[in-house]
Amino acid sequence: MTSRRGHRIQDAAGYMLHATDWKETSLIVQAFTRDHGNVAMVAKGAKRPYSVLRPVLAAFQPLSLSWSGGGEVKTLMRADCAGVRPLGGKALMSAWYMNELLLRLLPREDPHPVLYDAYDAALEQLAGGSRAAGALRRFEWTLLNEAGYGLDEAPPDFDDPSIEPALRTSLRQRLDELLTRPLQTRRVLMALQRF
Numbered sequence: 563m564t565s566r567r568g569h570r571i572q573d574a575a576g577y578m579l580h581a582t583d584w585k586e587t588s589l590i591v592q593a594f595t596r597d598h599g600n601v602a603m604v605a606k607g608a609k610r611p612y613s614v615l616r617p618v619l620a621a622f623q624p625l626s627l628s629w630s631g632g633g634e635v636k637t638l639m640r641a642d643c644a645g646v647r648p649l650g651g652k653a654l655m656s657a658w659y660m661n662e663l664l665l666r667l668l669p670r671e672d673p674h675p676v677l678y679d680a681y682d683a684a685l686e687q688l689a690g691g692s693r694a695a696g697a698l699r700r701f702e703w704t705l706l707n708e709a710g711y712g713l714d715e716a717p718p719d720f721d722d723p724s725i726e727p728a729l730r731t732s733l734r735q736r737l738d739e740l741l742t743r744p745l746q747t748r749r750v751l752m753a754l755q756r757f
Contacts, residue, residue, distance in 0.1 A: 581619060594664050
């Protein structure tokens with residue numbers, strides 16, 4: 563819900579992609595929201611021991627976010643947990659990889675509800691123990707299409723392990739063409755595949 567007075571957004575579905583320290587007690591939060599795209603927000607006092615934001619602001623967990631402000635960096639007014647997605651091991655690294663792609667390839671405040679739904683579904687698959695490869699290929703495919711760099715063909719069967727290596731190579735080549743520097747999480751994922 564948007565109010566023109568004061569540029570307030572209330573109860574927007576979103577995920578925290580990244581947070582960095584800002585001043586002594588606050589954070590700068592990068593969030594991916596369904597209806598507003600990537601949004602940068604200051605979470606004032608979020609590092610304080612008794613902050614209501616502290617236990618809620620966790621990566622890969624669905625959130626309901628409210629913020630205000632008209633500048634490039636908004637002020638986070640409220641964040642509520644909207645579910646729990648338990649991730650661990652390789653699933654956690656796959657989720658970090660998706661976050662890095664969203665941060666690097668999407669402009670600020672450019673809504674992509676289809677991509678948001680694909681991200682949400684991928685996290686649900688990863689949390690449910692599904693094969694990470696199928697969830698990642700489906701997400702990469704949707705990201706490229708939503709960002710305007712998609713392939714002019716019908717989506718393949720992302721869960722077919724026989725086509726996964728070729729599909730992974732094709733999608734990563736296309737993503738590499740768009741990125742100005744290598745992804746940090748990709749290096750970690752490649753190292754994990756050796757074990």
